[in-house]
Amino acid sequence: MTPVALRHRLAERGIDARLLLLGPAALFVAALFIYPFCYGIAVSLQPAEGGPFAAYQSFFADAYQRDTIATTLWIALPAALLNVLASVPIAYRMRGRFRGKRVLTTVLVVPITLGTVLTAEGLLNFLGPTGWFNRVLLGLGLVDAPVSLTHNYWGVFLSLVITGFPFAFLLVLSYLSGIDPSLEKAGAVLGAGWAQRFFRITLPLLAPGLATTFCLTFVLAFSVFPSAILVGDPSGTTRVISIAAYEAAYVRYDYAGGAAAAIVMGLVELVVIGLVLGLRGLLYTGSTSGGKG
Amino acid sequence: MTTGSRFDRLRLDGVSRRFGGADALAGLDLTIERGEFITLLGPSGCGKSTALNCLAGLLPLTRGSIWRDETRLDTLPPEQRGFGMVFQNYALFPHMSVRKNIAFGLQMRKVARAEVRRRTDEAIRLVHLESHADKLPGQLSGGQQQRVAIARAVVVEPSLVLMDEPLSNLDAKLRLEMRTEIRRLHQSLGLTTVYVTHDQEEALSMSDRLVVLRAGRVQQIGTPEQVHTRPANRHIADFMGFRNLLPVRVGEMAGAGVIVDGGGLHLTGSPVGEPRPGEPAVAAIRPEDIRIAAHPGEGVEVTVEVVEYQGREVSAEVRTGDGTLLHLRTARRLAPKDRIEVVLDPGRLLVFPAGPDEQGSEP
Numbered sequence: 290m291t292p293v294a295l296r297h298r299l300a301e302r303g304i305d306a307r308l309l310l311l312g313p314a315a316l317f318v319a320a321l322f323i324y325p326f327c328y329g330i331a332v333s334l335q336p337a338e339g340g341p342f343a344a345y346q347s348f349f350a351d352a353y354q355r356d357t358i359a360t361t362l363w364i365a366l367p368a369a370l371l372n373v374l375a376s377v378p379i380a381y382r383m384r385g386r387f388r389g390k391r392v393l394t395t396v397l398v399v400p401i402t403l404g405t406v407l408t409a410e411g412l413l414n415f416l417g418p419t420g421w422f423n424r425v426l427l428g429l430g431l432v433d434a435p436v437s438l439t440h441n442y443w444g445v446f447l448s449l450v451i452t453g454f455p456f457a458f459l460l461v462l463s464y465l466s467g468i469d470p471s472l473e474k475a476g477a478v479l480g481a482g483w484a485q486r487f488f489r490i491t492l493p494l495l496a497p498g499l500a501t502t503f504c505l506t507f508v509l510a511f512s513v514f515p516s517a518i519l520v521g522d523p524s525g526t527t528r529v530i531s532i533a534a535y536e537a538a539y540v541r542y543d544y545a546g547g548a549a550a551a552i553v554m555g556l557v558e559l560v561v562i563g564l565v566l567g568l569r570g571l572l573y574t575g576s577t578s579g580g581k582g
Numbered sequence: 583m584t585t586g587s588r589f590d591r592l593r594l595d596g597v598s599r600r601f602g603g604a605d606a607l608a609g610l611d612l613t614i615e616r617g618e619f620i621t622l623l624g625p626s627g628c629g630k631s632t633a634l635n636c637l638a639g640l641l642p643l644t645r646g647s648i649w650r651d652e653t654r655l656d657t658l659p660p661e662q663r664g665f666g667m668v669f670q671n672y673a674l675f676p677h678m679s680v681r682k683n684i685a686f687g688l689q690m691r692k693v694a695r696a697e698v699r700r701r702t703d704e705a706i707r708l709v710h711l712e713s714h715a716d717k718l719p720g721q722l723s724g725g726q727q728q729r730v731a732i733a734r735a736v737v738v739e740p741s742l743v744l745m746d747e748p749l750s751n752l753d754a755k756l757r758l759e760m761r762t763e764i765r766r767l768h769q770s771l772g773l774t775t776v777y778v779t780h781d782q783e784e785a786l787s788m789s790d791r792l793v794v795l796r797a798g799r800v801q802q803i804g805t806p807e808q809v810h811t812r813p814a815n816r817h818i819a820d821f822m823g824f825r826n827l828l829p830v831r832v833g834e835m836a837g838a839g840v841i842v843d844g845g846g847l848h849l850t851g852s853p854v855g856e857p858r859p860g861e862p863a864v865a866a867i868r869p870e871d872i873r874i875a876a877h878p879g880e881g882v883e884v885t886v887e888v889v890e891y892q893g894r895e896v897s898a899e900v901r902t903g904d905g906t907l908l909h910l911r912t913a914r915r916l917a918p919k920d921r922i923e924v925v926l927d928p929g930r931l932l933v934f935p936a937g938p939d940e941q942g943s944e945p
Contacts, residue, residue, distance in 0.1 A: 573677035
């Protein structure tokens with residue numbers, strides 16, 4: 290076998306010099322993700338006292354720590370769901386070409402560029418007890434006392450919706466644009482009204498994309514930290530799991546405990562994503578075009 | 583199967599569609615009788631697909647109206663027109679099996695379940711897809727997808743079937759088979775069909791009547807034979823295979839014929855429109871209507887330049903002494919640089935006025 294032939298055979302399996310282009314990315318992932326992740330696992334297994342799983346045992350034994358999982362899920366799941374569900378009708382309406390589409394998209398996407406802190410600031414000013422929103426409600430005589438929308442569950446929820454919606458919207462819009470428009474036309478000529486066209490043609494083709502979008506916005510929402518403190522109730526109803534990890538590591542200097550909380554957080558995310566992607570696997574996930582064309 | 587919604591004729595009355603100031607379709611008047619196979623024919627951009635989409639209700643009209651007997655259709659959304667349509671890319675629902683694709687229109691019409699089953703099975707048999715009924719469209723070949731699209735359109739027994747270049751994605755052999763298949767279905771199911779194509783051979787072989795369009799305007803409406811033998815203007819002639827279009831000057835009228843001169847040729851032909859003596863005209867003749875002279879001195883002397891083998895015949899490009907290029911077909915084996923004499927059949931030579939007839943022959 291000559292060396293040339295060997296090179297050809299390797300190239301046929303995708304092994305050639307271009308593989309080196311993956312180098313920088315692989316290095317990046319290894320240095321900034323794989324190494325810290327393994328380091329975190331190692332730290333979590335070396336608590337100051339007790340066996341290797343003592344940090345996990347104490348996390349799950351203490352209701353104050355354990356309940357952060359439910360608290361975070363209780364914020365992140367509805368927020369992610371709302372982001373996805375709200376994106377669908379807006380993106381559906383905007384899937385074609387029309388005048389002003391770019392302006393409208395920009396307006397919808399601008400919140401991405403605002404940091405969490407700026408959003409929190411705005412929420413406090415707008416929705417706080419003396420903010421415009423409550424002043425308008427009071428002025429119109431709709432309520433007797435200011436509605437409490439900050440420093441509680443709703444503050445964090447709204448903040449997650451404001452920052453998470455643009456992501457969900459952009460993703461859903463691109464999934465929708467990938468569905469062949471002639472399919473809906475065919476549905477219309479065959480006698481389907483808009484609701485039947487949406488639920489029987491568009492939605493089944495869009496559903497896998499919605500599942501993926503849900504996973505991404507869920508992960509964003511699940512790791513909420515700044516807004517849980519700034520517009521939330523960080524010692525009570527919005528004591529999310531990232532706060533538990535932060536307190537363990539930097540308030541109590543219990544690095545193993547902090548690392549354990551972080552690993553638990555990652556595992557919960559994996560379970561939710563695994564479930565959603567498992568359900569996604571039951572859907573039709575093939576081509577979204579109507580044939581050759 | 584019989585035609586579901588009975589009707590006698592479908593009438594298009596001045597149907598027009600503008601896109602941003604440009605006429606994609608200008609004033610299409612057409613009456614379609616029940617059972618007819620009508621083809622809209624023309625080069626790309628001529629407005630034929632626009633006309634079909636207007637008819638289907640997928641494009642609103644800018645002006646004009648569409649009537650089925652006394653019912654006005656153009657104000658109805660597509661789902662209420664009761665037509666069937668075969669799309670150029672088939673537009674099969676990729677997440678539904680062949681059976682479900684075909685059943686879709688029946689389900690939308692709230693047909694009883696057992697009836698849906700029966701008619702779907704019948705349609706699947708009709709297009710010979712029994713063994714593929716539970717496959718997804720992505721698992722089928724192009725020709726099979728095409729047949730699903732046709733079955734899906736005809737199973738609802740539509741008053742009108744619209745077909746938008748349905749054969750353009752198939753290979754040549756399959757195209758011929760499906761051509762016969764579509765014509766057979768049209769006849770056996772008693773369909774009324776409006777078919778769009780840019781392929782003149784397809785149009786001639788399938789249709790009862792042709793509507794030739796150019797730049798959004800109707801150029802000619804007639805039977806395949808009328809359009810084939812007497813195209814209404816030089817653009818249609820060009821499109822219908824009159825490959826030899828010679829710029830000439832009209833000499834004198836000779837009875838029903840007309841004598842023209844140009845490029846060193848002195849020819850007799852039949853006038854179409856009103857070529858006037860002394861004015862420029864276009865003489866058009868098909869390659870197969872130019873024959874090689876039987877006796878020396880009978881025809882025009884030419885030199886063979888290019889010969890293309892085409893089975894029983896060859897297609898040759900020849901040049902006259904004055905440099906005019908002619909295309910002809912002959913069974914004789916020719917070779918480049920051969921010197922031959924050719925005769926242009928006066929009965930098949932058409933003479934069109936060369937005037938600016940961009941607006942169609944009968945505006």
